[in-house]
Amino acid sequence: MSRARTRTxxxxxxxxxxxxxxxxxxxxxxxxxxxxxxxxxxxxNITIQDHNTFLNNYGxxxxxxxxxxxxxxxxxxxxIIGMASPVHEDVVHLLQKxxxxxxxxxxxxxxxxxxxxxxxxxxxxxGVKIAPDVAVYPDTAFVPRPVASAIVPRPPSDxxxxxxxxxxxxxxxxxxxxxxxxxxxxxxxxQYVRAVISIKILxxxxxxxxxxxxxFYRIMTxxxxxxxxxxxxxxxxxxxxxxxxxxxxKGNPAPCNAPNLPGFQINIPIGEVFWDPPFPIxxxxxxxxxxxxxxxxxxxxLYRIQQVALKAEM
Numbered sequence: 001m002s003r004a005r006t007r008t009x010x011x012x013x014x015x016x017x018x019x020x021x022x023x024x025x026x027x028x029x030x031x032x033x034x035x036x037x038x039x040x041x042x043x044x045n046i047t048i049q050d051h052n053t054f055l056n057n058y059g060x061x062x063x064x065x066x067x068x069x070x071x072x073x074x075x076x077x078x079x080i081i082g083m084a085s086p087v088h089e090d091v092v093h094l095l096q097k098x099x100x101x102x103x104x105x106x107x108x109x110x111x112x113x114x115x116x117x118x119x120x121x122x123x124x125x126x127g128v129k130i131a132p133d134v135a136v137y138p139d140t141a142f143v144p145r146p147v148a149s150a151i152v153p154r155p156p157s158d159x160x161x162x163x164x165x166x167x168x169x170x171x172x173x174x175x176x177x178x179x180x181x182x183x184x185x186x187x188x189x190x191q192y193v194r195a196v197i198s199i200k201i202l203x204x205x206x207x208x209x210x211x212x213x214x215x216f217y218r219i220m221t222x223x224x225x226x227x228x229x230x231x232x233x234x235x236x237x238x239x240x241x242x243x244x245x246x247x248x249x250k251g252n253p254a255p256c257n258a259p260n261l262p263g264f265q266i267n268i269p270i271g272e273v274f275w276d277p278p279f280p281i282x283x284x285x286x287x288x289x290x291x292x293x294x295x296x297x298x299x300x301x302l303y304r305i306q307q308v309a310l311k312a313e314m
Contacts, residue, residue, distance in 0.1 A: 025054045026078040028063075033083060035174030035203075039066065043078040051078060052129045055119065066179060067128050076128075082175035086312040087201060092116060092133050094308050095169050095197070098300050099136045102270055102293045111139050111290045112273055119159035123190035129159065132187065134169035134197075136273055136298075137162065142290055143276045151278055156192055164190065166273045167298075169197040188225050188232050194272035197300065198223040201309050202240070208249065210241060215310040217242035217249045222302055224266050239264050239302040241310060259303045266300035 026043030033040065046054075051067050064082035069075075082088070096114045103110035117131040135158075146157040146164075156164040168187045172180040177200060184196045204216030220240035226233045239256040242249040256264045274287040 025050055025057075026065075028058060029080075033080065035083070035085075038083070038174045039079040039081045039176065039179060041077055041079050045070070045075045046078055047075050048127050051076070052127070054078070055129050055131075064133075064175060066183070067122075067130075069126065069128070073126055081179045082172060085173055087309050088133075088171055088173045090308045090312045091171050091199060091201070091305055092169070094305060095134050095171070095199075095300065099134070099167070099298055102295050102298065104292070106292070109139060109141065111142055111292055112270075113137050113139055118162075118165070120165060121156075121159065123186060123188075123193075125186070130183075130186075132165065132168040133171045134167075135165035136167035136169075137165045138274050138276075142274055142288075149276075151276070153279060155276065156190060163276075164192045166192060166275055167195045167197070167268060168193055169199070171199045171201070173201050184223070184225055185232075188227070191227065192275065194227050194275050195268050196225040197266060198225070199305065204313060205242065205249070211250070213310070215241060215314060218310060219244050220302075220306055220309060222266065222305075224268070226268075235266075237264060237266070237302055239306055241306060256303050256306060259301055261303060264302040266302065267297040268300075269297055270295060 024043075024046060026046060028042065029040070043054075046067075048067075055065065062084035063080045066079045066081045068077045068079065070077075096116065099112065099114045100110070103112050113136070115135045115137075117133065118135050119129045119131050120135075122128040122130045137158075140163065143163045145161055146155045147161055149155055158164055170180060170183050170187075180198055180200055184198045187193045187196045200221045202219040204218045206216065209216055218240050219238070219242055221244065222237040222239055224235045238244045241254050241256070243252055243254050246252045246254075270293055271287040271289050274289055276287065277285045
């Protein structure tokens, strides 16, 4: 949702609006949307090619799109399932900062690249494009572009031929839990995606605030999906300033109430970003981590995520 729009894309978007012979594309809403109206279908019987063209031209409009493939595996319906908001964008920005910590002070060509919404091809999705809220992947100085890789079969890439994202984050405010889970599990169908973080932030409880800070009470949940020996492994956290299903937030305080609490931290080994094994994968394979990186884990402090989300909507 934070992808910038180039002048070329703006020009092409104008052409697609004006010319009746343009491909059949989804139609964006003319009026502002309320999150309660999501998911909203904006196109049906759209081909995969036209869906991808639509994303190229309108992917920066502040919406998160979902393509539901029809049984013919050629066409489908396009939905808006989420949209930019201060809460969404502030949480995404903080997640990006957490993943940049192991780079130290390196700004230009860091060993770990952190990006917002780079296009990938949906795993086992027949060429449909999707983009995560946050993508974490290795610099080509440490993991070559797939086209230059000696690994057979060739590793996957993003749309531009760069190494595929190894860690993905999806943040949901208006997006439903069902769509969020489906999206995360879709990413996990690609073996090179080693971990997916899911953040769900529910609506604030209007009219009831924390006495000390004045923040609205808000339920927040997080999930970590990882590739494991026996399939997908999952961890879950309830980290809002109110316990899920609590009817008395003031008398039943939430335990996620301070930074650096071990029970409210998501830890992912740094090596997952540099996962690039030969084929077949040898027993005990461990990715090589650049010498410049001296920490062992990415650490996402969920209390910090909570506070940023609460502050964004007071």
